[in-house]
Amino acid sequence: MDIQNIVQSQSTLFVKDILVFENKDDVETVLPFFADGYPGLLFHQTENGLTIQPHGKKMPTIFLYGQTIKPIAIEVNGPFQIIIFQFYPFVLRAFWGINPEDINDRCHDLTNGHENEINKMISEILLVPTIPEKITIIENLLLDYFEQKRNKLDFLIREVIQYIIDSKGTIPIKEIAKKEKLNIRTLERRFLKETGISAKQFAKIVQFQSSLNQLTTKDFSKKSDIVYANGFADQSHFIRVFKAFTGMTPNTFGKM
Incomplete structure (x- = not known):
């Protein structure tokens, strides 16, 4: 399994790290996560879906997660690509109008509701072959959010x-x-x-x-x-x- 930590200079004001996990083998993978202080956005491309434990919850293709205070694990069966944008914890309210405390140890599905640009972005990501191209598409949307909503950031x-x-x-x-x-x-x-x-x-x-x-x-x-x-x-x-x-x-x- 390949693990990468990428920092994109354009978004460092609100993105702490960009993490990439990739496995091309048809095996079960368990990725443990502990409290780190940073909420984030997770995109995954998998054949059999992605499950968060101990909740046993199958997750959508892209979602926000809040403060992870209790330990969790990501389970994936088969090949996968996972891209995580770790945010400095002051952007959820400004970018998405979320009360951050409401999603502590929880997630927010970005594919539901009025976020049409999210579903459009997913379609674009699935058309490009490389991880750097996928990261650029996500980052460009986040930079647009930043330009539109920077006056709401504390x-x-x-x-x-x-x-x-x-x-x-x-x-x-x-x-x-x-x-x-x-x-x-x-x-x-x-x-x-x-x-x-x-x-x-x-x-x-x-x-x-x-x-x-x-x-x-x-x-x-x-x-x-x-x-x-x-x-x-x-x-x-x-x-x-x-x-x-x-x-x-x-x-x-x-x-x-």
Whole structure:
């Protein structure tokens, strides 16, 4: 199975990453996903469909997903192409008029309703042979959305998100509020409205993801290196947060 991580310069203001998963073999594939703080848009081309577990739900060809807080897995039988646009979590409301909190751990079908441009886009994607061409078609639609709706985007919250990412989730939210000259309650209210989670929860997810990356890449000599590199109070704090987002301890995860 091929996995690619692509960043397109034109859309980096609102797209964090573009992920591509591809398998040409006739086998069953399971892709686990844990909380990462970023909602997104997923397009798939499969012979037998794509199912989200543990919900057991067959998914449409293209859909939005909200904050993934509980661990999930994507199941596909047979060959597939999956393209995921990961968004910075401040665009769902502006681009699609969705209350982000309403689709936490849920999805929104873009092929239903009045989104005629989505179905037209799917038809165009299915006509082109290469993944870069498919990505360009999706990105062009998103750039059109951006040009039409950029005045609805809360760029202050975009700045707050970047502060949290840059600090790996360890910067106190009250410190960010002070930098932005905002009352902390105002910041938290705006953050929740635009992202679907609180700034503190987003920071915890970013902190968890940093530790997960370090554990996955085995970039440590001993487990305590991960604890202190990512700002956890102690090892029990790290284990508690890790288990909350993965359903398993770091030791169990490391043996997978």
